Amino acid sequence: MTNEEIFELMQRDLDGDLLESEQQLLHRLIQKDADLQLMYNRLKDVSQQLEHLPPVVPPFSIVDSILPKLESAAAKPAAVKSTVNEEILPTLEVKRETSSLPAYWLACCFLVVMVRSKKSIRSRTERT
Template identity: 75%
Template structure:
């Protein structure tokens, strides 16, 4: 038997793994060899010391310390699910990550829209400048090339943009101050009637009531003179066009004007009918 085998048998004997015959054979060998005896005694001492290790005990009951946790986890499984849901706001991290990307996209689209809008405005301005610039050049260049006298463009009549207007186009807009002139022309054409002055006076009185508008008196102007543009208040409009604040006076003026117009029209029609009847009578006489 080799030393290795003897050493193994010694170890097995300490663990009680040797049969009685094996144990007798081992003890016979140890008795003959003092070194083997010393080795065996040291190993046995170590084994005895290991067997005599103090049984350590926890300073408190570990089961009692973990029981509340265990019972809460077992009894309320919903609590764990809520905890998981609370962890999901780490999905909030994802949301947080996604939200800036969305805002970036919106920012990009806004920037693109702004750039497109600005280019469109710039193009419109350029076209407008080109048109106006070309008109100015014509005014300056043409007289110079043709050798005609140079006339100060400021003294000239304002150039009319667009086609020349021979007759005013029919407009759907309600007439404002021009309707008064038309009314007066109508009265002048029809001659002096008893009712007409009364209307004029009413309209004049109405005009006098609204003295704010410095409208020229149509009675002093001749019918040959082309109608002058209506002079409006120099006061800038406080509201955008179409949304302007209407005073009660203006609305009343408009109502009275429309009534006058209707009356004049009805009178004109009656006069036309009278003329037709007269002509018919003359024809009948003939």
């Protein structure tokens, strides 16, 4: 089994998407290899941290900003509706805040874990 296939099994296990036979296979592989155990535990920790992040709330609701215009357009007679289509909708601006810093930090940590894990798996396969 390739490293990519093992990694996919790990990710699917964390998502709760493995069949029982696949789960047993993954756990047998993990029990045999300390590097795989370490990588799986790190992935599980990162996954749990991501699950506990606070929900992200947009600064405004696109639906709430457009819905009144659509409702008023639907209520107007057909002769007046043609001017509604010519109306310019408000432009959306990307608002960058520092609130995404924890998610960015976790993503960076995840990448570091993955790079280190791939190096350890690569060195393990080179030894055999």
